[in-house]
Amino acid sequence: ADNQQLYDQRADQKPIIESGSDNSKVCSSDYIKSLYTVQKTLGSGTYGQVMLGIRNADHKMATIKTIPKKKLCKEFWNNEEERPNEIVCLAKLNNEHIIKYIESFESPDAFYIITEYFPDATDLFQYVDEHPHMEEYVASSIFKQIVEAVKHCHDNQIVHRDLKEENILIDAKGNIKLIDFGSATFCPPAHKFNIFFGTMEYASPEILTGKPYLGYENDIWALGIILYALLYSEYPFPDVDETIQGNIKPPFACTSESFALIKMLLHPVPEKRPNCSVILQHEWVSANYV
Numbered sequence: 001a002d003n004q005q006l007y008d009q010r011a012d013q014k015p016i017i018e019s020g021s022d023n024s025k026v027c028s029s030d031y032i033k034s035l036y037t038v039q040k041t042l043g044s045g046t047y048g049q050v051m052l053g054i055r056n057a058d059h060k061m062a063t064i065k066t067i068p069k070k071k072l073c074k075e076f077w078n079n080e081e082e083r084p085n086e087i088v089c090l091a092k093l094n095n096e097h098i099i100k101y102i103e104s105f106e107s108p109d110a111f112y113i114i115t116e117y118f119p120d121a122t123d124l125f126q127y128v129d130e131h132p133h134m135e136e137y138v139a140s141s142i143f144k145q146i147v148e149a150v151k152h153c154h155d156n157q158i159v160h161r162d163l164k165e166e167n168i169l170i171d172a173k174g175n176i177k178l179i180d181f182g183s184a185t186f187c188p189p190a191h192k193f194n195i196f197f198g199t200m201e202y203a204s205p206e207i208l209t210g211k212p213y214l215g216y217e218n219d220i221w222a223l224g225i226i227l228y229a230l231l232y233s234e235y236p237f238p239d240v241d242e243t244i245q246g247n248i249k250p251p252f253a254c255t256s257e258s259f260a261l262i263k264m265l266l267h268p269v270p271e272k273r274p275n276c277s278v279i280l281q282h283e284w285v286s287a288n289y290v
Contacts, residue, residue, distance in 0.1 A: 029107045036064060036114070047071050047182050052117065061117040062102060067182075068110045075195060076182065084111055089158050089184045097149035099169075099179045118169050118177045124226070125165035132233040136258055136284075139230040141174060144285050146226065149178040150219055151276035159187040159215035162198040163222035165229060187215040201225065201235050205244045205268050217270035223279070224265025231258060236266065244268070257284040 036053040039061075043050045048067040055062055067084060078088045083104070090101035090113065100116040124142075128134075146168060153160055160167075161183040169177045183197035192212035196203065204221035206213040228236040231254050237243040246268035250259065261284050267273050279285060 026106045026108070029110075032105050032107065032112055036062065038064065047076070053114075061119070063099075063115045063117050065113040065115070066110050067113070070109075072111075075185070075197070078186075084182075085185045086181045087111065087113055089153075089181050089186070090115065092156055093152060093158065095149055095152040097145045097176055097178060098152060099177045115179075118171065121169040121171040121177070123166045124168040124170050124176070124230075127170050128165060128229055128233055134230065136231070136255060138174070139227070139258075140284060140287075142170065142176060143223075143227050143230060144280065145176045146178065147223065147276050147279050147285065149176070150223065151280065153178075153184070154216055154219070154276055157186050157188065158184055159219055160184050160222075161193075161215065161218070162202075163219055163226065164199050164202050165226060166199075168226075185215075189216075191215060193218075198222070203243070204270065205246065206270055208240050208244055214270050216275065217273050220265055220273040220275070220279075221270070224262055224273075227258075227265060228262055231262075236262075255284070257282075261285070 034056065036055055039052045039054060041049060041051050042063065048065050048071070051064045051066070053062050053064045054060070067086070072084060076084055076086065078085045083106075087101075087104045090099075091104075093101070099118065102114040102116065104114060105112040131138075150160065150163065160178070160181065162180065163178075167178065167180040169179055192214055194212050196207050196213075202222040202225045204213060204218050207218065225235065228234075228248075228250075232250055232252070234251070236248050236250075246266060248263060248266060250262075253259075261279070261282050264274050264282075265279070274282075
């Protein structure tokens with residue numbers, strides 16, 4: 001499958017039924033405004049807008065994500081909970097490296113997800129741009145936190161499906177938070193997906209060849225892309241063919257330990273990629289390798 005076909009698959013997704021649910025408190029947008037005062041817009045994407053708000057009851061800052069119902073498709077919907085998967089997944093997760101869920105609301109036209117505000121932070125894409133070719137001990141410390149966040153997701157049978165630098169926040173002290181669970185879903189072991197969610201630069205070979213893909217192994221591939229970017233400040237593959245073949249040609253030499261880990265994560269055969277527990281035991285990660 002070529003890139004256009006992958007985008008066409010996403011365009012064919014149908015909106016969910018715009019109805020209330022028993023699991024989210026249905027209220028008016030005015031009621032939500034009575035609880036939170038919006039300060040500014042932090043960002044916007046295909047499926048929603050993210051704003052900085054202050055909780056009126058205690059003046060604490062929070063992040064407010066608005067998801068219009070007309071933009072929700074069935075693949076993002078949890079039929080059992082009758083809410084978007086993003087809410088259900090975030091509510092189940094509790095890890096210092098994952099943005100903390102506070103509460104959610106449902107209006108007739110949208111869902112609102114309230115999460116903690118992570119102050120003085122930027123996304124990892126910008127951080128890498130401002131810190132090119134960082135020392136390996138710094139990259140190792142950052143990467144270890146990312147893997148710990150993903151491991152917590154996988155331990156709870158949740159796959160993120162859109163791991164990338166832009167969905168990782170990092171503060172001045174080097175602490176990270178994994179964000180944006182808009183494409184996340186629950187995933188039984190060995191379950192395969194047919195529709196691609198995410199960003200093309202992080203798509204695995206099995207996705208690019210149009211094959212059903214394993215959710216956990218695809219997350220691991222994305223971790224490999226992120227690690228390569230941390231070390232080399234660029235993406236590992238110049239085109240789709242190179243990605244499918246798994247030809248990795250770094251622009252300069254790093255330690256043999258870090259490159260060995262990259263090759264493990266970016267193995268073209270998904271079943272041969274390590275899980276998060278194995279990654280955390282790797283000497284380059286466990287020892288903050290210098």
